[in-house]
Amino acid sequence: MAQPNRPLRVLIASDTYPPDVNGAGYFTFRLAEGLAGRGHRVHVVCPSEGGEPHVTVNGNVTEHRLRSAPIPFQSAMRAAVPLGMGGHIARVLRRLDPDVLHVQSHFPLSRSALRRGRAEGVPVVLTNHFMPDNLYAHARVPRPMQHAAGSLAWRDMVRVAGEADHVTTPTPRAAELLRERGFAREIEAISCGIDLDRFHPRxxxxxxxxxxxxxxxxxxxxxxxxxxxxxxxxxxxxxxxxxxxxxxxxxxxxxxxxxxxxxxxxxxxxxxxxxxxxxxxxxxxxxxxxxxxxxxxxxxxxxxxxxxxxxxxxxxxxxxxxxxxxxxxxxxxxxxxxxxxxxxxxxxxxxxxxxxxxxxxxxxxxxxxxxxxxxxHDHHRSLDRFEAVYTRLRGSGQGRSASERVMVA
The missing domain is CATH 3.40.50.2000 (Glycogen Phosphorylase B;)
Known part of the structure; x- marks a missing residue:
């Protein structure tokens, strides 16, 4: 039975996390730190910054770093190695027994976590930070092929997002873009948030x-x-x-x-x-x-x-x-x-x-x-909203059966 006043157990899965330098990675870090600062039990599964898998406690957040390899043409970032990734994530899920799993993309690590979470009956939130334009240069996609590559990437994103229990984006425009690409279910815009105490007039x-x-x-x-x-x-x-x-x-x-x-x-x-x-x-x-x-x-x-x-x-x-x-x-x-x-x-x-x-x-x-x-866009408001989403999903019984979800092709 759900205990509404019990701190949440949250597992966050992301294909990018500091020391990576990008908006999605920083958002995920600040979300994890903010939730942990409110007394919740927060674990993050993400690529290893050095290649070898390891577990580390960073402040109040436990990081499960998966084996990784350099990303071609992008020396500053690494990707989790597919071999053994699913089993590693499944073990983390079983040990933590989270109330909710929050994945940050449809890329391999997040996708594997989503599907393992569904198999374990864990409610899943997916936040979309994806824009094909951000990948063209990194993947060296020739300009004549970018439209076709972007269409395929969006189709894949929509299909994976359809497996989640709740989908969020940072802005109403981002939600509108996802709808334009064929996502037919509800999308909630929740700002990435900003720490107004750290960033103030000086x-x-x-x-x-x-x-x-x-x-x-x-x-x-x-x-x-x-x-x-x-x-x-x-x-x-x-x-x-x-x-x-x-x-x-x-x-x-x-x-x-x-x-x-x-x-x-x-x-x-x-x-x-x-x-x-x-x-x-x-x-x-x-x-x-x-x-x-x-x-x-x-x-x-x-x-x-x-x-x-x-x-x-x-x-x-x-x-x-x-x-x-x-x-x-x-x-x-x-x-x-x-x-x-x-x-x-x-x-x-x-x-x-x-x-x-x-x-x-x-x-x-x-x-x-x-x-x-x-x-x-105070980040405390964003944390309030994510807490409310997680709490609702914990008490709703969602996530108990993958076959109950309406898949979006």
Whole structure:
């Protein structure tokens, strides 16, 4: 019989987890830490960061690291090795006997966990962080084949999601996208959330932050994230080259990725190499100071299901200039906390950046509105909602028979 006041036993399965650097991995980490901080018993099954399987206790979270191998063309990440993976997950499930299993994708580890969980009668929640655009560059999919590859990938995602008891996405736009791809059941939008206590306005720390990262005193545009194709960082560098004659400005890029060499070369060709600063990987604990060094956050990406980095920037009180694509319009209210621009239009991006940088007073108004909007994404609200979903599933008897689920082909 369910005991409503008993702490939950939660197993989270993810194909990516820190030290991987990506939004899905960070979300999963923060979810696990947040739930454990509320007294729940939380275990995570994910790829080993070094290759060999092991179990470690990280704070209040127990990590079951499965044997892994490097991902081709993606040296910074590893994937769980299929051989023996299902049996390993089954043993974790039997030992923990979780109230709920929460998988973070339809990729091999998460998929195996979902099906093992169903076989053990465990209710399953699936959160979709998937966008084919985020995989094309990593998998080296030729452009002529991307549409067909994306269609097949979506079909597979929809089929796997149909096996879960409850499906969530980070934003309403992400839920709409999943419906457009043929998922017919209920989808709940639950924000990835942001820690408003860690990421808060630090205007008094600006000089110290710029000094820490070796940045001159100039108008500063910042981007935090992977330096990969779908992020369209070349658009932001081109925009910087357009605004430099009018403003003494610079661009700060915090992150690593496949396009770093190309981006450095582009900055040199455009004559702004001395104004584009590549910080490389910045540890999570130092990210608040990256935002403190900036005057505005710019994101030209076209493949964001939410964008944790944009939420972090907003929470620190930065205006945002973002591409009018995917879920970014959910975060930017035109003229209130920033501006949108047509994807790929670096001329309009430059114009929007000048609108923000041109007036310190206006910049402050936009930044305060960003903080207000970010408060709607307080990670405590997200944790409340996931707790409620888990508790409902624990007490509903869902997950007891895989044959009872309606499969979505």
């Amino acid at each position: 205007a008094g720390d600006r000089a110290a932050a710029r000094d820490r990262f070796g940045l001159p005193e100039r108008d500063t545009v910042v981007f935090v994230g992977r330096l990969d194709e779908e992020k369209r960082i070349d658009d932001t560098i081109r925009a910087l080259a357009m605004i430099v004659p009018e403003r003494d400005a610079q661009l700060v890029l915090a992150g690593t990725g496949q396009r770093e060499a190309e981006l450095r070369a582009l900055a040199a060709r455009l004559g702004v190499a001395d104004r584009v600063f590549f910080l490389g990987f910045v540890p999570d604990e130092d990210l608040p100071m990256v935002y403190a060094a900036a005057d505005v956050f710019a994101i030209a990406s076209v493949a964001e299901l939410q964008s944790i980095a944009t939420l972090e920037a907003m929470s620190t009180g930065l205006p945002v200039v973002a591409a009018d694509a995917m879920a970014l319009p959910h975060l930017v209210e035109e003229g209130r906390n920033g501006f949108l621009f047509p994807p790929g239009d670096h001329v309009r991006l430059a114009d929007r950046l000048l609108s923000v940088l041109g007036s310190e007073g206006r910049r402050g108004e936009l930044g305060r509105a960003s903080r207000e909007i970010a408060q709607e």
